[in-house]
Amino acid sequence: MKKLVLAITALIISANLMAQGIQFEHGTFAEALAKAKAENKLVFMDCYTTWCGPCKQIAKEVFPQKEVGDVFNKQFVNIKMDMEKGEGPELAKKYGVQAFPTLLFMDTNGKVVHKIVGGTNVAGLIENAGIATDPSKQIGTMHKKYADGERDVVFLRKYVRALHAAYEQEKMLPVGQEFIADTPKDQLINVDAFTVIGYSNALEYGSETFNYIVANKEKFIAAEGIGQDNYDGVMGQCVKAYLSKKAETYNTLEELNAEIAEVKKVFNSPQLAMIESQLISNYYLSKKEYDKWFDASMKQVEEAKKKDARMAEGMLIQTAYRIGMDPQFKGSGLYPKTITLVEGLLKEDSRNLAAYYCLANLYKATGNKEKALSNINAFITKNEAAGGQNDPRAMQLREDIEAM
Numbered sequence: 123m124k125k126l127v128l129a130i131t132a133l134i135i136s137a138n139l140m141a142q143g144i145q146f147e148h149g150t151f152a153e154a155l156a157k158a159k160a161e162n163k164l165v166f167m168d169c170y171t172t173w174c175g176p177c178k179q180i181a182k183e184v185f186p187q188k189e190v191g192d193v194f195n196k197q198f199v200n201i202k203m204d205m206e207k208g209e210g211p212e213l214a215k216k217y218g219v220q221a222f223p224t225l226l227f228m229d230t231n232g233k234v235v236h237k238i239v240g241g242t243n244v245a246g247l248i249e250n251a252g253i254a255t256d257p258s259k260q261i262g263t264m265h266k267k268y269a270d271g272e273r274d275v276v277f278l279r280k281y282v283r284a285l286h287a288a289y290e291q292e293k294m295l296p297v298g299q300e301f302i303a304d305t306p307k308d309q310l311i312n313v314d315a316f317t318v319i320g321y322s323n324a325l326e327y328g329s330e331t332f333n334y335i336v337a338n339k340e341k342f343i344a345a346e347g348i349g350q351d352n353y354d355g356v357m358g359q360c361v362k363a364y365l366s367k368k369a370e371t372y373n374t375l376e377e378l379n380a381e382i383a384e385v386k387k388v389f390n391s392p393q394l395a396m397i398e399s400q401l402i403s404n405y406y407l408s409k410k411e412y413d414k415w416f417d418a419s420m421k422q423v424e425e426a427k428k429k430d431a432r433m434a435e436g437m438l439i440q441t442a443y444r445i446g447m448d449p450q451f452k453g454s455g456l457y458p459k460t461i462t463l464v465e466g467l468l469k470e471d472s473r474n475l476a477a478y479y480c481l482a483n484l485y486k487a488t489g490n491k492e493k494a495l496s497n498i499n500a501f502i503t504k505n506e507a508a509g510g511q512n513d514p515r516a517m518q519l520r521e522d523i524e525a526m
Contacts, residue, residue, distance in 0.1 A: 143186035144194045147201045151209055151232075158199040159230035164254060166198040167226045169205050169214065173515060174222040176241035187244050193251050198227070221289060227254035235260040239289035250287070261288050268297070273304070279314040282321040298322020307334045313347030320356040327364035327385075336388050358393040361385055369401050370408075378405055399425075412454035416441075420463075438463060439476045446483030457488050475505055482519060491526040498523055 144166075147154050151167075158165045168185075170177035184190060194200055205214040205222065213219070217226060217234060227236040227250075236254035238247075253259040264281050278301060285294045301318050302325070309315060310331070319325050325332055335342060335357065343353050365378075365385060372378045382398050399422050406415035419441045427434035445451045445460050461484050467477045478501035485494035498520045505516075 142188035143191040144200050145191065147199060149201075151201065151203065151213060154199050154201040155228075155230055155232055161199065163230075164198050164235070165226075165228040165230070165232075166194055166200045166251075166254075167213075167228065168200075168202045169210075169217075169219045169222065169224040169226060170202065171204060171206055171222050177223040180223060180241050180247075184242065184244055184247055190244055190247055193248050197251065197255055224289075225250070227251075233262075235262055236284075237261070237288045239287065253284070259284075261285075261290075273301075275301075275305075275309075275312075275314045275318065279317045282318050286321050294322040295324055298324025302331050307331065310335070311338065311341050311345050313345060313352075316342065316345070316348050316352065316356065320352070320359070323359065323363070325356065325360045327360050332360065333388075354391045354393050357389050358391065358397065361389050361394065362397045365397060365401055366404075369405055372405070375402065375405055378402065410450075412451065412456055416456055416459070435467065438467070439480055442480045443476075443483065446480060446487050452487065457484060460484060461488075473504065473508075475501055475508075478504065479516070479519075482523065486519070486523055486526070489526070491523060494523045494526070495520070 146168075147157065149157075154165050154167070157163075168177075168181075170181070203213055204210045205219055217224075219226075221239050223239075223241065225238040225242075225247075226234055228234050235257075236250065236259075238250050242250070257263055259280075261284050264277075264284055267277065268281060278297065282294050282297055285291070285297070298318055299322070301315075301322070305315065307330075310319070319331075325335075339353065342348055343350050365381065368381050369378050372381070378401060382394075382401070386394065399418065403415055403418040403422065406412075406418055420438075423434050423437045423441070426437055442460050442464050445454075445456050451457070461481065464477050464480050464484065467474050468481075471477075478497045482494050482498035482501060485491075485497060498516065502516055502520065
């Protein structure tokens with residue numbers, strides 16, 4: 123009897139803990155709208171897919187938290203929609219959902235008043251709930267304010283951040299370009315102005331504004347809220363865009379290196395070294411010099427390994443996956459050496475699911491059905507054993523391999 127009481131108590135405690143987070147409806151989208159209208163609430167919809175890592179992260183670590191549940195259960199009717207099943211594809215088309223997770227906040231007519239694209243944490247989700255329920259902060263209201271001529275720098279900072287969160291990147295550039303053109307240079311040395319410049323990606327390398335920021339580097343870094351990291355981030359972003367575009371016009375690596383040397387005269391940071399490696403790697407690829415591209419990529423992996431072994435492993439997997447999936451590598455001679463490297467990862471850790479998935483694609487590309495099938499089956503089995511759900515891509519890959 124004592125054990126039974128303890129078991130029942132544990133179940134009650136578990137149920138209470140589960141109830142503390144966001145309580146999602148299990149009906150249709152129309153039913154969620156109807157309930158929101160009856161209860162005078164907004165609708166919060168989590169647009170996810172089964173294969174999306176950030177979707178799983180937010181579902182596991184953010185939605186179940188009590189402080190999140192306290193806010194969302196009171197103010198919203200909450201619903202989750204798999205964008206690849208049931209109503210999902212139609213809703214994805216209707217709301218232009220292209221990246222995951224996309225978190226939509228809607229009124230009772232289904233009109234989006236605010237949205238977030240990408241993962242977030244507890245504080246970020248609660249902050250965005252506050253924005254969604256405050257008409258003055260909703261993205262639609264901010265669009266109207268900007269269209270009506272609102273140009274206060276504090277408002278613009280909030281606006282470009284809201285556009286970024288909503289994945290409305292095409293609207294950020296014009297905001298930044300107009301701001302840079304209309305703002306006296308000495309009024310740019312503050313965090314609000316620098317945020318508008320950074321988020322909008324409107325700064326052009328070699329422009330009058332770019333040169334002003336370079337000449338006043340120490341003032342920008344010393345300004346409250348900017349600092350060295352933000353300065354390097356904004357300037358590095360501008361430099362990368364410039365060099366990437368220039369790299370497309372060069373016929374020799376010497377030309378690219380000469381351009382990078384010129385850039386270093388005005389902007390030289392650890393970030394530039396990483397940009398340089400990426401550009402050289404991409405140059406080799408554009409010229410179909412696959413061995414040099416591969417060696418440059420592996421050099422980046424080795425450099426990363428000195429600082430973060432897990433990051434280096436991720437870079438290796440990403441390179442291997444690209445080689446296995448991109449048809450341009452067929453006949454490049456890279457399959458054997460790539461397979462050897464990924465097999466080496468499995469020798470170190472047989473639980474490395476990404477390695478199995480990569481090998482399945484690589485062996486498929488080489489025409490080795492037996493090993494391709496062995497690796498995709500290992501991926502599916504081990505993923506299920508770890509409590510994961512196998513997404514349609516993995517199942518489709520197995521079907522494709524079986525049909526070889």
